[in-house]
Amino acid sequence: MQINSIEPIPDLASGPAEPGFPEGQADSESGLSSARVEVLRSRFGRNVVDSTARRTWWRTLREVLSEPMFLLLLAASGIYLLLGDVTEALTLLAFVAGIVFLTVFQSHRTARVLDSLRELSAPRAQVLRDGQRQFVSAADLVPGDIVFVDEGARVPADGSVTEAHELSVDESLLTGESVSVNKAVARPDARPDEEARTELFFGSMVVQGQGRMIVTATGPNTTLGRIGKSLTSIAEARSPLQLETRSFVNWFAMAAIALCLLLVVAYRWRSGEWLPAVLAGITLAMGILPEEIPVILTVFMALGARRIANEGVLTRRMSAIETLGQTSVLCVDKTGTLTQNRMSVQVLWVQGRQQVIDQATQHIDGAYHELIEYLVLASEIEPVDPMERAFHETGHSGLAGTGRLHEDWSLVHEYALTPELPAMSHAWHTPGGDHGTVACKGAPEAVCSLCRLGERETQTILDHAAQMASGGLRVLGVAKARHDHPDWPEKQHDFEFSFVGLVGLLDPVRPEVAGAIAECHAAGVRVVMITGDYPSTARAIATEVGINGTHIATGQEVASMSDAQLRHAISDIDTFARVKPEQKLRIVNAFRESGQVVAMTGDGVNDAPALKAAHIGIAMGLRGAEVAREVASLVLLRDDFAPIVSAIRLGRRIYANLVQAISYTVAVHIPMIAATMIPVLVGWPPILGPIHIVFLELIINPVCSVVFENEPAREDLMRMPPRRTGTRLLSNRTLAQGVLAGSLIALIVMGLYAGLLGHGYPIPFARTVAFVSLVLGNVALIFVIRMLQHAGKRALALQHNHYLWIVLGVTGAALLLLMTVPALAALFGLIALLSL
Structure with a gap:
């Protein structure tokens, strides 16, 4: 079989031609070679029209430096300098550098995950290269590539049509007109007003048919690129969870501002000094602002998307x-x-006779040869669909040597399948013949309608089709027609079809x-x-x-x-x-x-x-x-069912772990708030300064973002009903549990501090014991939140989350250094208890 001859389209990319074909033209049989593609890509760049700035380290750093926590830390360092405490200021700045580095690293890593996911979701193109038809990223196309376009595809670059079969394109992205445009192959005698019908433009959508084009422009050189439009510039609306967390953070922030102002006024009233009062307010702000929550949400969603991608x-x-x-x-x-979408012809039915085809079948009876012949003629010449591949395979094996495989016939007209008429027809020109041959395949009831069969005959065919279908087969009807006129009719109903038979295909589960x-x-x-x-x-x-x-x-x-x-x-x-x-x-x-x-x-x-x-x-x-x-x-x-279930399972796990992380964030801030406010309000010496908050944040952030994100799923996760629509991220019960757990730790810490001061222990000793107990309390809250989430099961099963071991180890080592090195303890205003 062959397609009518096509005029060659010049390759706009000048330079050395492919070996074996003329200068400036792509070989229509093999396309560009891989080596030629690399040369052209280095010259023309990637085929990208994108106004979105790429993620860079500098951009990430700039975003981090503008965060409230960083600004509060700088303000605290400045106040220490004004108070003359240079050592405290420099120490705090060193911690600031550490926090900035960790935050930038985590933010950039998250952003890169999102970028890689966007690249995975970028459009693909089916291209002819090195003599093979292959899928590549649309961004990798170069001028001169031969690209196949099919119904439902986005045109991946500008190009000239070299082959068209009922090809119609929506160009509203460029023109604003929603009416589709029919495309045709360029002719030497084409008028200037017909040129637009021979061109395909980057960004337009194929709404019907299929065709082939040779790329003439890529990236910013395309029509879309020249007018500055981008297919990726539309921002995604905020999700309900993002809106909920934003509302929660705003509420928390307003409460923090009110408490900070109260603390500044109370400190000023008791001490008569403004700078220490402002420093206390900054300390409280650092301890109360839940800046981790937006970070947690971003990290969980990005890493969760990567986990889901790993599942397919x-x-x-x-x-x-x-x-x-x-x-x-x-x-x-x-x-x-x-x-499995791996179809094979299983049953052939012609005029009441039936043959079953399986692996043991060595010969197909001659009575079914016409049925197979017209199945092949009604299919694409180069089939992609598994069903049509099955027809071609059966044709090549069952019709070899019969003269029914018409390699010299030319496809001259196509009638596409539509929702109104689920049947398609191919019209063929026979060399030396005075007529055209039409082959049709489709739903049995549609084919019977095209053949204008009587009610009784139609019912007989449909009854047998239903019988075949009851065995799990996909059943199609086949018809044929002869056309003796030079012009082709507009509709399939205009042919005088005769019914040929039925075919049943098996697609294993x-x-x-x-x-x-x-x-x-x-x-x-x-x-x-x-x-x-x-x-x-x-x-x-x-x-x-x-x-x-x-x-x-x-x-x-x-x-x-x-x-x-x-x-x-x-x-x-x-x-x-x-x-x-x-x-x-x-x-x-x-x-x-x-x-x-x-x-x-x-x-x-x-x-x-x-x-x-x-x-x-x-x-x-x-x-x-x-x-x-x-x-x-x-x-x-990969097109199968199992990844969908895996995605649902992971979606539940991600959400459950997000609830744990937010619960921990709420719980862990309560003892920090208490340790900052209560001593000032009751007249005790302060427990926490900015440097202590920084130390605690170095524990909190990894726990929230890394430990809980890697938390294994509950064993009964997929035996629970779906989460109800409208359920808040933190239910009243979950919020109350977090507040209660945090309040218990706060009560223990403040009780220890008050008891030590009441019994005459030195302030540095009492502050040290209180701070150590606060750190240990934060660690204990990890297990409390896990226990609540797992309903008491596996709460202490550390082997299921090795990141928890890492965080515990690092925290323990840092605390051990703080308690054994006097100089380090002095920087924190503490004493080295283990060196006494």
């Missing part, structure tokens, strides 16, 4: 991570998600699916299958994987229901069959309106509205259309 799911929107733990309904497609669905059910997540296949096929697959297939609703039944009726019907229906894309959207909306949190998988252009409507849209990364990936929150890096 790319996070395109961070808000999806917090929603994963709320998912109550998971809507999935059958093909490629529950099944993935072996891990049944266990993953059982895990979802145990976790309270309802799994709903939505497929375009026959009800009997859907029931067979549902039964095999563990989905309830007792009641099945068809797309026709869904179409006949009102919204209220559909909301009532979905309460006991887990399997939908013969569903059209617009009906998927109605089903998703019905679940949403019923109060469910919906995750949904999809791969096609028509799935995009439903993916966008779902709380979590999950696109197929390998076979999914680019538009589906763009609107989805998650993208499967």
Whole structure:
């Protein structure tokens, strides 16, 4: 088979030509070589139109230096200098440098994780290089590349059309016009006003058909780049969790300001001095401001996204991570998600006769040769879809030597499958013939309609198709037609088709699916299958994987229901069959309106509205259309079901660990506030200064960001129901537990300090004991929070979190040095208890 001849398009990248083809032209059979690509990339740069600044160390440092905690530390150092305490000021500045270094390192690491995730989610392009068709990042394209574009793909660069099959493109990003533009191959006699129809522009979306182009411009040299637009400049809206934590931090900050002012006034009233009073206020501000919370949220989401990516799911929107733990309904497609998407022809049916094909089949009876012939003719010449690959494989093995593989025929017209008519046709020109041959394949009922069969004959065919489908097969009908006119009709219905037969394809169920669905059910997540296949096929697959297939609703039944009726019907229906894309959207909306949190998988252009409507849209990364990936929150890096369940499990773990980290943050600040305020208010000597707060922050930050982020999941995490919508990050009970635990530590610390002062112990000794007890109390709070989260289970199981060992070891070593080295203790205004 062949495509009609195509005029060569000049390569705009001047320079040495590829060996074996003329100067300035790409070889249409092999494309550019890898060596040539590297030369062109070094000349033209990456194919990126992006206004977002790249993350640099200097940018991260500038952000850290503008944080309130850093400014408070500088202010405290300045006050120590004004008071003449140079040693204290320099020591504090040294700690400032340490905190800045750790914060910059952590912030930059988090930012780099986010950058790498964005690079993973960048558009891909299917390109011809080194004689092979391969997927590459769109950013790696160079002028001269031969690129394949398909329905649902974002055009990855500017280029000239060299092959077009019903190709239509939405260029509204550039023109503002939402009407799609038909594209065609350039002709030598084309008029100037036709040139735009032969060009594809970076950023436009292919809404129909497929084609091939040769890249003429990349990156800033594209039309999109020249007008300064960016596909990545749209900021993502704040998630509910971000809004909640921001509100919490603002409330905490207002309370901190009020307490600090109160402390400054109280200190000034008791001592009569302003500078020490301001220093006490700064100390309290440092101890009370929960600046860790935004950092914790960013770190948890970034590292959580990386964990989820390691499980085979790319996070395109961070808000999806917090929603994963709320998912109550998971809507999935059958093909490629529950099944392996590795199709093989299993059954052939022609005029009441049937042949089963398996590994032992060595010969296909001649009665079925015409059926296979027209299956191949109705498929793409270079098939990508697994179903069409199966037809070609069966054709090459079953029709070899029969004269029915028409390598010399030319494809001259295509009729695409539509939601209204689920059938497609290819029109072929036969050399030396006076007519055209048309091959059609599609849903059996659509093919019967095209063939204008009688009611009785149609019912016989559909009954047998249903019988084949009950064995889990995907069933298609095949038809043929002859066309004797020079012009091709607009619609497939204009041909006089005759029915050829039925074909049944087997797509094996993935072996891990049944266990993953059982895990979802145990976790309270309802799994709903939505497929375009026959009800009997859907029931067979549902039964095999563990989905309830007792009641099945068809797309026709869904179409006949009102919204209220559909909301009532979905309460006991887990399997939908013969569903059209617009009906998927109605089903998703019905679940949403019923109060469910919906995750949904999809791969096609028509799935995009439903993916966008779902709380979590999950696109197929390998076979999914680019538009589906763009609107989805998650993208499967391998198209199967198991990673979805892993993502739900990790989403629950991330949220549970985030609750622990925020609870610890609340609890650990209470004894710090008490140790700063109470001595001033009752007239005792101060316990804490800024340097002590810095020391405590060096413990708190790693614990919150590293220890709790790496906390293992509860053993019963996937046996708990989904988190209810609207649940606050810190419930009243969780908040009360944190406050109570922190208050208990504060009571112990202040009790020790008061008791030692009351019994006449020296102030440095009392302050040292109180500070050590405060440090140990902070460590103890780690275990208290873990115990509350794990309901008393594994609270002391350190072997499950080696980062906790590291933090405990470093804290213990620092405290040991402080208590054994007199000079170091003196910097903190303490005494070395172990050196006495």
